Amino acid sequence: MSNKKSILVTGGAGYIGSVLVGALLKAGYRVRVFDNLSFGGESLLAHWHDSLFSFTKGDVTVAGDIDRVLADFKPEAIVHLAAIVGDPACAKQPDLARKVNGEGARDLYARAKKAGCKKFIFSSTCSNYGKMEDGAGYVDENSALSPVSLYAETKVAFEQHILNDKDRPAGFSPVILRFSTVYGISPRMRFDLTVNEFTREFTLGRELEVFGEQFWRPYCHVYDFAQAIILSIEADAAKVAYNVFNVGDTDENYQKQMLVDEIRKFIPALKVKYVQRSQDPRDYRVAFKKIREVLGFRISKRVPDGIREVKASIEEGVFADADARQYKNI
Numbered sequence: 001m002s003n004k005k006s007i008l009v010t011g012g013a014g015y016i017g018s019v020l021v022g023a024l025l026k027a028g029y030r031v032r033v034f035d036n037l038s039f040g041g042e043s044l045l046a047h048w049h050d051s052l053f054s055f056t057k058g059d060v061t062v063a064g065d066i067d068r069v070l071a072d073f074k075p076e077a078i079v080h081l082a083a084i085v086g087d088p089a090c091a092k093q094p095d096l097a098r099k100v101n102g103e104g105a106r107d108l109y110a111r112a113k114k115a116g117c118k119k120f121i122f123s124s125t126c127s128n129y130g131k132m133e134d135g136a137g138y139v140d141e142n143s144a145l146s147p148v149s150l151y152a153e154t155k156v157a158f159e160q161h162i163l164n165d166k167d168r169p170a171g172f173s174p175v176i177l178r179f180s181t182v183y184g185i186s187p188r189m190r191f192d193l194t195v196n197e198f199t200r201e202f203t204l205g206r207e208l209e210v211f212g213e214q215f216w217r218p219y220c221h222v223y224d225f226a227q228a229i230i231l232s233i234e235a236d237a238a239k240v241a242y243n244v245f246n247v248g249d250t251d252e253n254y255q256k257q258m259l260v261d262e263i264r265k266f267i268p269a270l271k272v273k274y275v276q277r278s279q280d281p282r283d284y285r286v287a288f289k290k291i292r293e294v295l296g297f298r299i300s301k302r303v304p305d306g307i308r309e310v311k312a313s314i315e316e317g318v319f320a321d322a323d324a325r326q327y328k329n330i
Helices: 015-026 042-047 063-073 087-092 094-114 150-163 194-203 222-234 256-264 289-295 303-315
Strands: 006-010 030-035 053-057 077-080 119-125 173-179 181-183 207-211 216-221 243-247 253-255 271-275
Touching (some): 006 063, 015 222, 077 094, 087 150, 119 150, 119 222, 150 173, 173 222, 181 194, 194 207, 194 256, 194 303, 207 256, 216 222
Parallel strands (some): 006 077
Antiparallel strands (some): 216 253
């Protein structure tokens, strides 16, 4: 029997969640996944026979589902990943995005406090920074937030809900993690993420249209997200309670043009066409000094590592159809 904490992971069957679940189990935690399986649950099957793993199908927008899993599992920590994720998915279903990312998150948070949960880890996003005022500088956790999409607006709103909350029970420690743009192999694979998508297209010999090639984004491997979450769970409450951390590495800020150049090192004959569009005004270069100094977080993988693993998985035929709809969030 594990002597480690019981961790509830909402959205645990998803792209980040399915990697996190494996990492938590490997570290000896008892893990319960709470997921409505909108993208299926096959990503969890490798853990089904693990005595430390369990699963509850449910939805964060249904109060009865939340109460049921909290009463049954009694988690010491909750990692809240469940959301309508990404700008395109939120734009396509705006009402659902507001309900899940807003009402559902707030209700889960309130019920977690009442249930005596000790840690509440919220997965937010660096998209909250929107467009940098200083194009030559960096933004950090103290910089102004300027969301330019519904997705980021819902994340900023819930961050503010946590940080402005006057009801702070003793022993309750919420932590906000602003994730970089994610990439890498996951049991619930996504090819609608920039590094993964670019690598897939070039590996398959296609010409890729790239817009906004001059805009900056920070990138971080999905495996390293899982390690950052575990560090947040294990950290002293005094270090992390009601605190915000960017998750990534300052050296891993890239423009899209730079990503293409990295992939070109693996696929010299790639074909790319740069096009001018104005739909996506996000432009932010992020500093990650705080999480490095406070939590000791260090990334273990960099963008070239992600390119290499995605390229190999496609070349070796791991995905019968890398264009299948199941590998996208819309």
